[in-house]
Amino acid sequence: xxxxxxxxxxxxxxxxxxxxxxxxxxxxxxxxxxxxxxxxxxxxxxxxxxxxxxxxxxxxxxxxxxxxxxxxxxxxxxxxxxxxxxxxxxxxxxxxxxxxxxxxxxxxxxxxxxxxxxxxxxxxxxxxxxxxxxxxxxxxxxxxxxxxxxxxxxxxxxxxxxxxxxxxxxxxxxxxxxxxxxxxxxxxxxxxxxxxxxxxxxxxxxxxxxxxxxxxxxxxxxxxxxxxxxxxxxxxxxxxxxxxxxxxxxxxxxxxxxxxxxxxxxxxxxxxxxxxxxxxxxxxxxxxxxxxxxxxxxxxxxxxxxxxxxxxxxxxxxxxxxxxxxxxxxxxxxxxxxxxxxxxxxxxxxxxxxxxxxxxxxxxxxxxxxxxxxxxxxxxxxxxxxxxxxxxxxxxxxxxxxxxxxxxxxxxxxxxxxxxxxxxxxxxxxxxxxxxxxxxxxxxxxxxxxxxxxxxxxxxxxxxxxxxxxxxxxxxxxxxxxxxxxxxxxxxxxxxxxxxxx
Amino acid sequence: xxxxxxxxxxxxxxxxxxxxxxxxxxxxxxxxxxxxxxxxxxxxxxxxxxxxxxxxxxxxxxxxxxxxxxxxxxxxxxxxxxxxxxxxxxxxxxxxxxxxxxxxxxxxxxxxxxxxxxxxxxxxxxxxxxxxxxxxxxxxxxxxxxxxxxxxxxxxxxxxxxxxxxxxxxxxxxxxxxxxxxxxxxxxxxxxxxxxxxxxxxxxxxxxxxxxxxxxxxxxxxxxxxxxxxxxxxxxxxxxxxxxxxxxxxxxxxxxxxxxxxxxxxxxxxxxxxxxxxxxxxxxxxxxxxxxxxxxxxxxxxxxxxxxxxxxxxxxxxxxxxxxxxxxxxxxxxxxxxxxxxxxxxxxxxxxxxxxxxxxxxxxxxxxxxxxxxx
Ligand SMILES: Cc1cc2nc3c(=O)[nH]c(=O)nc-3n(C[C@H](O)[C@H](O)[C@H](O)COP(=O)(O)OP(=O)(O)OC[C@H]3O[C@@H](n4cnc5c(N)ncnc54)[C@H](O)[C@@H]3O)c2cc1C
Numbered sequence: 118x119x120x121x122x123x124x125x126x127x128x129x130x131x132x133x134x135x136x137x138x139x140x141x142x143x144x145x146x147x148x149x150x151x152x153x154x155x156x157x158x159x160x161x162x163x164x165x166x167x168x169x170x171x172x173x174x175x176x177x178x179x180x181x182x183x184x185x186x187x188x189x190x191x192x193x194x195x196x197x198x199x200x201x202x203x204x205x206x207x208x209x210x211x212x213x214x215x216x217x218x219x220x221x222x223x224x225x226x227x228x229x230x231x232x233x234x235x236x237x238x239x240x241x242x243x244x245x246x247x248x249x250x251x252x253x254x255x256x257x258x259x260x261x262x263x264x265x266x267x268x269x270x271x272x273x274x275x276x277x278x279x280x281x282x283x284x285x286x287x288x289x290x291x292x293x294x295x296x297x298x299x300x301x302x303x304x305x306x307x308x309x310x311x312x313x314x315x316x317x318x319x320x321x322x323x324x325x326x327x328x329x330x331x332x333x334x335x336x337x338x339x340x341x342x343x344x345x346x347x348x349x350x351x352x353x354x355x356x357x358x359x360x361x362x363x364x365x366x367x368x369x370x371x372x373x374x375x376x377x378x379x380x381x382x383x384x385x386x387x388x389x390x391x392x393x394x395x396x397x398x399x400x401x402x403x404x405x406x407x408x409x410x411x412x413x414x415x416x417x418x419x420x421x422x423x424x425x426x427x428x429x430x431x432x433x434x435x436x437x438x439x440x441x442x443x444x445x446x447x448x449x450x451x452x453x454x455x456x457x458x459x460x461x462x463x464x465x466x467x468x469x470x471x472x473x474x475x476x477x478x479x480x481x482x483x484x485x486x487x488x489x490x491x492x493x494x495x496x497x498x499x500x501x502x503x504x505x506x507x508x509x510x511x512x513x514x515x516x517x518x519x520x521x522x523x524x525x526x527x528x529x530x531x532x533x534x535x536x537x538x539x540x541x542x543x544x545x546x547x548x549x550x551x552x553x554x555x556x557x558x559x560x561x562x563x564x565x566x567x568x569x570x571x572x573x574x575x576x577x578x579x580x581x582x583x584x585x586x587x588x589x590x591x592x593x594x595x596x597x598x599x600x601x602x603x604x605x606x607x608x609x610x611x612x613x614x615x616x617x618x619x
Numbered sequence: 620x621x622x623x624x625x626x627x628x629x630x631x632x633x634x635x636x637x638x639x640x641x642x643x644x645x646x647x648x649x650x651x652x653x654x655x656x657x658x659x660x661x662x663x664x665x666x667x668x669x670x671x672x673x674x675x676x677x678x679x680x681x682x683x684x685x686x687x688x689x690x691x692x693x694x695x696x697x698x699x700x701x702x703x704x705x706x707x708x709x710x711x712x713x714x715x716x717x718x719x720x721x722x723x724x725x726x727x728x729x730x731x732x733x734x735x736x737x738x739x740x741x742x743x744x745x746x747x748x749x750x751x752x753x754x755x756x757x758x759x760x761x762x763x764x765x766x767x768x769x770x771x772x773x774x775x776x777x778x779x780x781x782x783x784x785x786x787x788x789x790x791x792x793x794x795x796x797x798x799x800x801x802x803x804x805x806x807x808x809x810x811x812x813x814x815x816x817x818x819x820x821x822x823x824x825x826x827x828x829x830x831x832x833x834x835x836x837x838x839x840x841x842x843x844x845x846x847x848x849x850x851x852x853x854x855x856x857x858x859x860x861x862x863x864x865x866x867x868x869x870x871x872x873x874x875x876x877x878x879x880x881x882x883x884x885x886x887x888x889x890x891x892x893x894x895x896x897x898x899x900x901x902x903x904x905x906x907x908x909x910x911x912x913x914x915x916x917x918x919x920x921x922x923x924x925x926x927x928x929x930x931x932x933x934x935x936x937x938x939x940x941x942x943x944x945x946x947x948x949x950x951x952x953x954x955x956x957x958x959x960x961x962x963x964x965x966x967x968x969x970x971x972x973x974x975x976x977x978x979x980x981x982x983x984x985x986x987x988x989x990x991x992x993x994x
Contacts, residue, residue: 179816281954284882285883286883286953286954287883287884287953288883288884291884293884294883294884294885297884297885297886298882298883298884298885299882318954319954319958362958362959363958363959364957364958364959364964365949365957365958365959365964365967365968366957372954372958443755444753444754444982445752445753454981454985555946559942559943562942562971562974563974563979563980563981564979564981565979566748566749566975566978566979566980567748567749567774567775567975567979569971569975570748570817570818570819570971570972570975571815571816571817572815572816572817572818573816577817577818577968577971580818580971581818581964581968584946584949584957584964584967585957587950588949588950588953588954588956588957589954592950592953593950594891594893594894594897594950597893598893615884617886617890617891617892
């Protein structure tokens with residue numbers, strides 16, 4: 118290996134400072150009322166957690182362990198009754214319009230008791246977030262209307278994200294991998310829409326959702342240039358929610374297999390296609406990458422919030438145990454090693470929380486939340502009556518040139534440096550927090566010994582649940598690569614990604 | 620010459636165990652992760668008894684290897700590479716037998732093993748995951764007419780739901796220390812609370828057992844209970860670690876085989892250096908464990924000067940590393956590792972149990988520091 122070190126500065130002071138102080142900028146730019154909203158949402162989550170989830174979580178986990186085909190519909194119904202599936206649907210689309218960062222705090226609370234329930238809600242927003250990231254306003258309006266209607270009728274209308282395929286997991290959201298990979302979900306363009314063949318696996322909430330945001334490809338040999346995102350609705354001919362995975366944890370949230378057999382999806386349900394991005398200043402591949410960078414910036418902050426909650430839950434159970442259990446006649450908590458371990462667990466939970474807070478600030482400063490958190494837009498959406506907003510939306514949707522313009526601006530007018538910042542932080546938040554949560558789960562088990570193995574105490578359930586955090590939304594290995602790509606490699610023209618040199 | 624003969628015997632034992640695991644355990648791994656156990660698992664237990672895996676450490680006149688730990692280690696690691704629940708059953712039984720033999724109760728052990736024509740008769744349940752030195756003993760013994768009666772609860776008695784007898788520690792009034800008692804679980808004064816729902820080792824269940832004046836037999840002498848325990852514990856810790864070592868080998872092999880087949884980004888995932896490093900760490904942990912354990916078994920069997928330290932070194936390392944390594948075993952398979960498509964998630968759950976054998980992990984590390992550093 119030859120090594121010649123130049124004086125080139127690979128990280129500027131500005132990069133380092135700006136990348137990692139989103140909160141500083143947010144102090145002046147973000148609307149002050151967001152703090153109040155966050156507290157409202159946290160209180161909703163706490164009430165739900167204490168009244169509904171805590172008393173049932175362990176029993177439900179046992180029930181599904183005994184019968185892996187069981188679907189806890191009653192949990193979905195309750196979340197729907199409490200309005201959780203419209204919580205962050207913007208008011209202009211008929212939802213309750215709580216700001217998106219509030220969702221992270223909400224998820225943290227619920228995850229501190231049951232990651233399965235938290236994922237039921239989180240995966241719904243992952244599906245909806247995917248649709249929002251396509252900026253297809255008429256389709257967003259249609260799906261949101263159904264979500265709101267579902268809540269009114271008491272029959273939840275949820276959205277899933279269907280990306281992973283049997284042969285393509287880590288590859289799918291990463292164009293650099295995707296183009297060398299083996300995707301198989303084909304979307305053939307026909308008059309009036311697409312005909313889809315293939316299957317998707319591990320789709321969270323597949324069995325609960327009405328809409329499935331499905332990633333497919335016009336040409337399997339050139340996937341990133343020909344990716345389409347389709348909104349597939351239950352009942353479509355040739356579409357089937359097939360098997361439900363038997364898995365280790367997060368049992369309340371099903372992971373489903375979706376099968377497409379000559380399934381026709383009409384143009385109105387095509388959220389994004391190469392036709393739509395033709396003539397934009399960026400290639401379809403760049404837009405695909407940008408879309409998933411934007412999505413991962415928010416969804417990985419979401420997984421970070423789940424991790425923060427889970428890390429906190431593990432800490433709380435270890436603390437309760439150490440405070441009550443006696444070893445050799447004295448309380449366990451009086452051992453120095455126990456005190457230091459509890460401090461470590463406390464640190465892990467807090468650091469995880471700080472990470473999603475920072476990632477969300479970045480999303481507000483430069484990312485997908487930026488428009489909604491601009492003060493005039495924020496206050497208009499917050500204080501204007503819903504009826505007025507929906508009238509305005511109706512008018513805007515009638516103006517094709519306007520919706521087209523908004524979409525073009527959002528999809529191709531982005532600033533790559535800003536996307537790198539949000540996506541890099543999202544990746545960092547995800548892998549650092551999920552590793553911290555796993556550490557807490559292991560520390561709690563270790564401290565509790567045989568007691569921790571008992572299902573009824575919930576500690577072993579949490580360990581089983583937490584492990585998934587290191588896998589979905591991009592494995593932690595892929596997230597490390599995303600951090601490198603976005604925050605480290607940008608001033609290194611010689612850096613190649615996903616091309617092994619050893 | 621003698622050494623050669625022994626080495627050959629051990630090789631034959633390993634071969635026989637591997638064949639047994641491949642034939643009787645591997646084909647039904649998924650359904651054998653539950654209790655009540657399947658008929659096939661019950662048949663496998665009987666076959667393991669027939670092959671004398673449940674008596675491998677007994678004196679030679681009882682068809683064992685004369686108290687040697689290495690053959691037990693071979694049985695446990697080879698079986699647990701496939702199915703750690705079966706490994707845990709053999710281990711529990713061996714620990715109970717060892718305490719009884721240390722207490723000088725050879726005749727009782729011979730009686731139990733000799734008479735067994737049905738598997739349940741041979742099994743001796745034991746609270747393998749508690750340390751009577753650390754954990755509060757909730758069981759008390761009372762002497763009446765020269766006989767002992769037990770009252771209270773024995774917690775987390777491994778094989779409680781399936782064994783005919785249990786060996787449990789109990790205190791005599793307010794006297795310091797404790798003794799070990801053999802008690803018949805079929806007595807009306809013993810009542811098991813049913814299998815404890817737990818993280819792993821489902822086919823080797825534990826239960827809390829309540830005794831209401833159940834007649835029991837004291838093993839050895841009352842005041843010597845702690846000595847029997849301590850002697851057995853250090854000697855048998857490597858055996859417990861062998862179960863975890865088997866889990867690590869199994870996890871590493873399944874990860875390796877998957878990573879050679881699975882392709883992402885146009886190449887086998889094993890060819891991504893980051894994943895290769897995970898596999899390398901897994902291999903390192905499994906092999907280090909194997910070498911340390913081999914050394915520990917030999918030191919224990921030869922009563923070498925530092926046998927206790929060697930036993931603890933191997934055990935502390937393996938029992939702790941297995942939890943991390945089996946987690947990496949899931950990671951290497953991505954989503955598939957998290958589901959029941961593979962056995963990685965089961966190994967991860969099973970490893971958690973092993974960490975708590977003979978009490979929780981940190982006190983064990985503190986004991987290790989005391990012994991190893993003489994402080
Ligand atoms: C319960 C559950 C719920 C899920 N929910 C959803 C969902 O709602 N929607 C959805 O679309 N998907 C979902 N997934 C899928 C999830 O996102 C994938 O499992 C994940 O992206 C990993 O893909 P994979 O399982 O195919 O693993 P693989 O990609 O095959 O990875 C296997 C191993 O190889 C490593 N690896 C792969 N490529 C590289 C590389 N280039 N460099 C270094 N290491 C590499 C990985 O890190 C991992 O360790 C879910 C999965 C599970 C288990």
